[in-house]
Amino acid sequence: MSGAPVVVVGAGPVGTTAALLLARRGLEVVLLDRRSRPHDLPRAVHLDDEALRALADAGVADGFLALSRPMAGLRLLDAGQRTLAEFRREPGAGRHGWPQASMFHQPDLEELLRAAVDRAGGIAVHRGAEVVGLTEADRSVTVHVRDGSGGCRDVVASAVVGCDGAHSTVRGLLGARMRDLGRPDRWLVVDLRAPAPLPVWPGVHQVCDPARAATFMPVTGDRYRFEARLRPGETAADLTGPATLHALLAPFGAQDAEVVRAAEYVYRAQVADRWRRGRVLLAGDAAHLTPPFVGQGLGLGLRDVHQLAWKLAAVVAGAAGEELLDTHQAERRPHARALVRLAALLGRLMTGGGAAAAPARRAVLAAVGRVPALAAYATDSRTPALRGGPLVDRRGRAGRRLAGTLVPRARVRADGRDCRLDDVLGAGPAVLTAGDGVLTVETGGRRTEVDDVDGVLTAWLRAGRATTVAVRPDRVVRSAS
Numbered sequence: 001m002s003g004a005p006v007v008v009v010g011a012g013p014v015g016t017t018a019a020l021l022l023a024r025r026g027l028e029v030v031l032l033d034r035r036s037r038p039h040d041l042p043r044a045v046h047l048d049d050e051a052l053r054a055l056a057d058a059g060v061a062d063g064f065l066a067l068s069r070p071m072a073g074l075r076l077l078d079a080g081q082r083t084l085a086e087f088r089r090e091p092g093a094g095r096h097g098w099p100q101a102s103m104f105h106q107p108d109l110e111e112l113l114r115a116a117v118d119r120a121g122g123i124a125v126h127r128g129a130e131v132v133g134l135t136e137a138d139r140s141v142t143v144h145v146r147d148g149s150g151g152c153r154d155v156v157a158s159a160v161v162g163c164d165g166a167h168s169t170v171r172g173l174l175g176a177r178m179r180d181l182g183r184p185d186r187w188l189v190v191d192l193r194a195p196a197p198l199p200v201w202p203g204v205h206q207v208c209d210p211a212r213a214a215t216f217m218p219v220t221g222d223r224y225r226f227e228a229r230l231r232p233g234e235t236a237a238d239l240t241g242p243a244t245l246h247a248l249l250a251p252f253g254a255q256d257a258e259v260v261r262a263a264e265y266v267y268r269a270q271v272a273d274r275w276r277r278g279r280v281l282l283a284g285d286a287a288h289l290t291p292p293f294v295g296q297g298l299g300l301g302l303r304d305v306h307q308l309a310w311k312l313a314a315v316v317a318g319a320a321g322e323e324l325l326d327t328h329q330a331e332r333r334p335h336a337r338a339l340v341r342l343a344a345l346l347g348r349l350m351t352g353g354g355a356a357a358a359p360a361r362r363a364v365l366a367a368v369g370r371v372p373a374l375a376a377y378a379t380d381s382r383t384p385a386l387r388g389g390p391l392v393d394r395r396g397r398a399g400r401r402l403a404g405t406l407v408p409r410a411r412v413r414a415d416g417r418d419c420r421l422d423d424v425l426g427a428g429p430a431v432l433t434a435g436d437g438v439l440t441v442e443t444g445g446r447r448t449e450v451d452d453v454d455g456v457l458t459a460w461l462r463a464g465r466a467t468t469v470a471v472r473p474d475r476v477v478r479s480a481s
């Protein structure tokens with residue numbers, strides 16, 4: 001069904017980014033949200049530089065940098081606030097040209113994305129629009145929508161992307177169910193504003209006290225977040241009385257901060273068993289929920305839609321067969337499962353066990369460096385590589401090292417201008433080759449010599465034992481040799 005829009009369900013950051021990415025690839029988009037107004041409460045607070053690649057392709061990376069601040073890393077503390085371990089993040093330009101980790105206030109990000117949608121053209125936004133049914137036909141989907149006044153209408157779509165969050169309607173309509181990868185955990189989450197800057201380390205403080213696991217982090221400006229695990233039978237109200245909260249916040253000097261909101265959250269480790277039926281696909285929290293211990297909830301969702309947008313655009317335009325959409329679940333689900341399991345495992349290592357676990361914690365954390373996936377994440381903030389498949393060839397020595405990971409967004413000089421590799425790669429597939437001391441990028445028959453200004457690409461290729469890498473439109477290495 002050519003010419004019909006793609007319907008994106010859910011106008012949170014993942015859905016709105018999906019809409020921008022699809023519109024940038026020339027598709028008409030209808031963005032539906034069941035809420036009549038944007039969400040004004042903070043939820044996600046952290047993004048890494050891999051997820052920023054998606055925001056960059058959506059045209060909002062500079063705007064994001066202006067509203068966020070670099071984050072120093074993760075510091076693990078014992079019950080007495082003594083440091084057990086620290087995983088540092090590069091606050092300057094990392095291998096993708098941005099801080100490795102950034103903190104932000106989610107309503108600021110949503111405002112940025114809304115402004116980008118207004119500028120983009122080709123995206124119709126309907127709020128107070130609840131999806132109540134989907135009828136699939138060959139290459140089209142009719143979306144049944146109920147508006148705020150109870151009236152119903154149909155939107156014929158070329159495809160539907162469900163980015164409608166933890167309580168996703170689209171997930172239920174496509175017949176998918178969440179599968180648990182760990183036990184749910186109840187936490188109190190408190191958003192704070194401090195009257196004066198708090199003299200705290202500019203990173204995430206994880207208190208690894210089994211009696212009261214807690215997390216404290218500066219967000220942006222005068223905003224801070226505090227989280228504390230609830231004990232069995234305890235409620236959020238038990239911890240938010242003035243004296244109790246004062247005692248919990250005092251170790252961070254935040255006892256006088258204003259409480260913007262305090263709510264109980266259930267941290268879940270879940271991934272959907274099915275991410276696609278025909279032209280109906282899932283992304284973001286609709287497809288996975290992660291405990292927040294590595295700050296990857298939103299990043300996972302942004303990478304879902306970054307990797308989906310070019311595939312969907314190719315299929316809807318008739319440039320690729322429907323089977324390209326099979327790779328969405330095949331690539332994203334194992335990646336999400338690996339990352340959710342990693343978050344759950346790190347959460348257990350950092351905060352689990354009874355009182356007896358505390359003395360052994362230092363030794364347990366030292367073991368993190370010996371588990372490759374944990375070490376890659378902890379020390380280099382790298383998320384798991386995509387598995388091998390039709391679009392990721394992990395064969396051979398270089399393929400095993402580089403395929404399925406992101407090519408660095410290195411600083412380069414090309415055609416007489418200073419830019420980033422992505423500016424040369426463009427929006428389609430590309431091949432990067434190193435030979436005779438010269439790096440070249442080939443895109444759609446055009447060959448560009450690039451000067452690797454900081455040597456980042458040369459070092460990356462050398463470490464990966466590669467001289468040629470094929471790069472997909474989402475900057476994922478397809479093959480390396």
Ligand SMILES: O=C(O)CCc1cccc(O)c1
Pocket residue numbers: 045046073074089101204215292293294295381
């Ligand atoms: O590992 C990182 O760089 C992120 C750490 C983080 C971010 C946000 C929340 C949280 O509990 C951990």
